[in-house]
Amino acid sequence: MADVDDAGWARRSSVRVVPPARPRKLAKVPFVELADGRLQGVVSSGSDIERVYVSSLTSGTHAYHCSTNNNRPCGGLRGTPCKHLAALADEAVLQYGLDRVARYLRADAGDGVTTGAELLSRLDARHEPTPAAVVFSRFLRHLSYLEAPGNSTPLPELHWFPATGAGR
Amino acid sequence: MLGTQLTALTSGHPAALTDALDLVAGVDAALTRGLARVGEADATALAGLAGALAATPLADLVAEAIDKICAGSVTPEHLAALAGARSALLGAAHDALLGQLDAALGRGRDPWSVAPAPPAGPSPVLATVRAWLHEVAVTGWHGVDHELVAAAGTPVEAALAAPESRRLAVLLDGLAAELRACVPVATMPQVPARRWADLWARGVLLAQDAAAVDPPADVVDRVDGRLLPLGVDVHEHDTAMQIQVHGLLEPAAGGPPRLVRTAVGAAKVDTIVGPALWRLLQAHPTLLTALAQRRGVTVTDLPARGADLHWHDDRAQLDEPVDPFAAARVLLPGAQAAAIAPLNRHPAAIAEPVLLEGYAVRDHDGGLAADLDGRPLAVAVDRLPSCGPLTPEVVAASSACLGLLRWDDGRWLLQPLAVRADVKRKVVDVHTGDWACGVSDAKVAKAEAKTGDAVAVLRERAGRLLRR
Numbered sequence: 009m010a011d012v013d014d015a016g017w018a019r020r021s022s023v024r025v026v027p028p029a030r031p032r033k034l035a036k037v038p039f040v041e042l043a044d045g046r047l048q049g050v051v052s053s054g055s056d057i058e059r060v061y062v063s064s065l066t067s068g069t070h071a072y073h074c075s076t077n078n079n080r081p082c083g084g085l086r087g088t089p090c091k092h093l094a095a096l097a098d099e100a101v102l103q104y105g106l107d108r109v110a111r112y113l114r115a116d117a118g119d120g121v122t123t124g125a126e127l128l129s130r131l132d133a134r135h136e137p138t139p140a141a142v143v144f145s146r147f148l149r150h151l152s153y154l155e156a157p158g159n160s161t162p163l164p165e166l167h168w169f170p171a172t173g174a175g176r
Numbered sequence: 177m178l179g180t181q182l183t184a185l186t187s188g189h190p191a192a193l194t195d196a197l198d199l200v201a202g203v204d205a206a207l208t209r210g211l212a213r214v215g216e217a218d219a220t221a222l223a224g225l226a227g228a229l230a231a232t233p234l235a236d237l238v239a240e241a242i243d244k245i246c247a248g249s250v251t252p253e254h255l256a257a258l259a260g261a262r263s264a265l266l267g268a269a270h271d272a273l274l275g276q277l278d279a280a281l282g283r284g285r286d287p288w289s290v291a292p293a294p295p296a297g298p299s300p301v302l303a304t305v306r307a308w309l310h311e312v313a314v315t316g317w318h319g320v321d322h323e324l325v326a327a328a329g330t331p332v333e334a335a336l337a338a339p340e341s342r343r344l345a346v347l348l349d350g351l352a353a354e355l356r357a358c359v360p361v362a363t364m365p366q367v368p369a370r371r372w373a374d375l376w377a378r379g380v381l382l383a384q385d386a387a388a389v390d391p392p393a394d395v396v397d398r399v400d401g402r403l404l405p406l407g408v409d410v411h412e413h414d415t416a417m418q419i420q421v422h423g424l425l426e427p428a429a430g431g432p433p434r435l436v437r438t439a440v441g442a443a444k445v446d447t448i449v450g451p452a453l454w455r456l457l458q459a460h461p462t463l464l465t466a467l468a469q470r471r472g473v474t475v476t477d478l479p480a481r482g483a484d485l486h487w488h489d490d491r492a493q494l495d496e497p498v499d500p501f502a503a504a505r506v507l508l509p510g511a512q513a514a515a516i517a518p519l520n521r522h523p524a525a526i527a528e529p530v531l532l533e534g535y536a537v538r539d540h541d542g543g544l545a546a547d548l549d550g551r552p553l554a555v556a557v558d559r560l561p562s563c564g565p566l567t568p569e570v571v572a573a574s575s576a577c578l579g580l581l582r583w584d585d586g587r588w589l590l591q592p593l594a595v596r597a598d599v600k601r602k603v604v605d606v607h608t609g610d611w612a613c614g615v616s617d618a619k620v621a622k623a624e625a626k627t628g629d630a631v632a633v634l635r636e637r638a639g640r641l642l643r644r
């Protein structure tokens with residue numbers, strides 16, 4: 009977390025508690041999140057524009073799963089994580105940084121690991137089916153923000169949330 | 177702003193400010209541990225808060241609420257009184273600090289004009305929000321876990337779906353995202369206790385059925401005149417963004433210029449960051465063009481409340497180019513400011529435009545400070561947005577700055593909105609809003625092109641998947 013060692017943190021109103029996401033290409037993996045005790049997200053199918061895969065990796069146990077949003081199991085799971093899971097892990101590391109992803113998964117990144125796929129390959133991961141519906145509905149909710157109307161009256165509470173990160 | 181004005185601003189705190197903030201810190205510590213079982217230290221702190229309000233109209237209400245909270249019976253009414261008491265104290269701190277600022281700068285300020293609040297009936301949305309905020313206060317920040325964070329989903333969704341609770345929804349969504357990233361909070365080396373208590377208390381007040389925060393359209397003023405933008409302040413969390421343009425309004429009817437501001441915003445998601453933010457505001461082309469081209473704007477019949485102009489892009493017309501530095505130099509000293517709504521009074525709301533010239537920038541406390549006649553004013557470098565070209569390096573090379581005076585954690589800060597700087601032996605003006613109509617820096621534009629148009633990608637996905 010940013011600034012957490014700063015002695016004044018506890019008495020400041022305006023601190024960026026969560027570092028902003030780093031920019032990344034969204035075409036392949038439009039949605040990644042660290043939530044519900046999982047690294048989870050949605051990967052667009054390379055062949056069918058209407059189809060998406062829902063992939064997840066559980067913190068601690070490192071159980072993984074991948075299926076279409078209609079719960080059809082991913083054909084790429086053959087005893088090891090599929091390419092969708094590798095893509096999900098790669099994009100998570102781009103968005104959050106390796107440290108934050110490894111910490112959330114309770115995984116030891118170890119030396120020489122720079123990408124999410126490398127981190128994934130180091131884990132003692134095992135397959136365990138989980139329903140896609142929860143993650144997929146979170147993705148739809150995520151997308152629904154883009155359809156929400158804008159505002160042209162001030163939202164005073166946003167003064168607690170300054171934009172930051174110039175020149176990153 | 178002159179060196180003597182900075183001296184007047186930074187030499188000494190308003191009377192009793194430190195005591196007030198210590199009382200607030202005591203409340204914040206109690207909320208960190210939770211109100212389920214109030215220990216001796218927290219009980220003393222809460223009693224101190226009640227004591228501080230003993231001479232106010234809130235006295236009896238707060239004293240009774242704190243008695244009951246300390247005895248272990250916490251009702252929603254008691255929490256509302258606690259949130260109100262803490263907010264009243266910080267409201268008074270706001271008034272004292274702003275008074276100090278106005279006195280130092282010689283800034284005149286119109287009082288807030290009270291408009292009748294519309295009657296408000298009970299709202300099921302607000303009840304859901306209050307229930308979650310209640311649970312949070314009883315649990316305390318230290319006890320916040322995955323389950324309590326997940327429980328925010330329902331109230332956030334309900335508040336987002338109701339346009340009249342947009343303010344509350346945006347606040348709650350921002351707070352919940354922070355908690356989600358921090359659970360289990362008990363393992364954090366330090367909790368942002370002031371910040372989270374600020375957001376909690378404001379949330380509780382906005383979630384009262386009688387909050388009536390937005391006056392109906394027929395009681396606001398209407399303004400005509402020429403708006404000269406001075407600079408733009410950008411706010412953002414994962415799911416919301418807002419730009420607030422500070423400017424001078426020359427009223428068409430004559431009279432002194434008014435210090436005004438106007439805000440427009442949009443809902444977003446966490447992966448929309450940097451210059452892509454501007455693309456969310458395309459419904460306001462005149463405002464964005466005025467920022468990117470540094471132009472004045474003629475506004476007609478624009479609704480206003482205090483210093484806040486409610487933007488309607490179709491009531492605005494681009495005017496001549498304006499040099500914001502020149503406008504500020506000539507007009508800012510005599511401009512008339514306005515008070516903010518009583519509910520919004522909090523030191524974090526202080527954002528007063530100033531022009532600083534002839535300073536030296538130096539390293540100060542691990543950050544930057546503008547040194548004016550030997551007086552340092554810390555620069556809020558963490559408030560420079562990634563959607564614009566104004567970076568700490570440019571600020572470090574600057575000699576003139578249009579910025580906002582802010583106050584946090586016991587000190588005044590300068591938040592730059594624009595600077596005049598020496599870059600590669602050329603004097604250039606750099607504004608946070610320079611990229612409002614597109615990135616003008618080749619290197620940044622290339623990086624942007626590489627990551628692609630996040631807004632377009634997600635809108636395509638939304639179009640394809642949401643309406644199945």
Ligand SMILES: [Zn+2]
Nearest residue numbers: 074082090092
């Ligand atoms: Zn797969």
